[in-house]
Amino acid sequence: MFIQNFQRLYPSGYLDRLMKLLDQRLEPGADKNCIDRRIWDLFGEEWAIMFTDLSGFSRLAAEFGIIHFLQTIYESQRLFSRCIDDYDGVTIKMEGDSMLVLFRQPLKAVECAIDMQRAAKEYNRDKIEVEQILLCVGLGYGKILSIGEQDVFGAEVNAASKLGEDTAKAWEILVTESLAEYIRGRENVALQKIDFIPPGAKAAYQLIYER
CATH class of the missing domain: 3.30.70.1230 (Nucleotide cyclase, GGDEF domain)
Structure with missing residues (x-):
């Protein structure tokens, strides 16, 4: 049961982090180069x-x-x-x-x-x-x-x-x-x-x- 729950949660953590960074990238005045580096560092x-x-x-x-x-x-x-x-x-x-x-x-x-x-x-x-x-x-x-x-x-x-x-x-x-x-x-x-x-x-x- 633990492994099944882990498999469901683990990928969603990746996607959640990526979505947040992409949202930040769309904000007015966002430093896109900085955010891009963070995305590449993470993924x-x-x-x-x-x-x-x-x-x-x-x-x-x-x-x-x-x-x-x-x-x-x-x-x-x-x-x-x-x-x-x-x-x-x-x-x-x-x-x-x-x-x-x-x-x-x-x-x-x-x-x-x-x-x-x-x-x-x-x-x-x-x-x-x-x-x-x-x-x-x-x-x-x-x-x-x-x-x-x-x-x-x-x-x-x-x-x-x-x-x-x-x-x-x-x-x-x-x-x-x-x-x-x-x-x-x-x-x-x-x-x-x-x-x-x-x-x-x-x-x-x-x-x-x-x-």
Whole structure:
């Protein structure tokens, strides 16, 4: 009972503090720079951000119905949750066929993304085309605003979301420049620059790895 009550109260304390500071920011004559520093001091943290998406999912859901939609979501979450646990990821939210996951260590985010892709390929071996899971991943790294377990905000969050949900094709892992800095020179992986640069990032790359 104590743990359940704690889980209900703890995030609300974060949100309450943030709302009060935002209210102060709207007051006439407010020192917005000072308030912004306070917000970053309270909620600013460095994380690697992962956004996932399933290629062709909307088309298949429309064609094969809601049960197929739910089954694919269930199977993908069951499959990927093990990988996320293995690399110490924290799942913040799941919306439809997309997941937002945080990692303290950027290399663990990369390793997890590769492991998730390999797990999906293994899963698809004996599946017909319409039942296959085709994973797209976007990764970023940097200082973000983390509001308890409610949500996260920041330029790298937006960039990773744009890469994972809108830009990456099936089997692609796309990363921002900030995360790419932790990959360069590593064995068994390489970076290929892409033309698209998501808002909030300096550049973006496709991660090339042994499949």
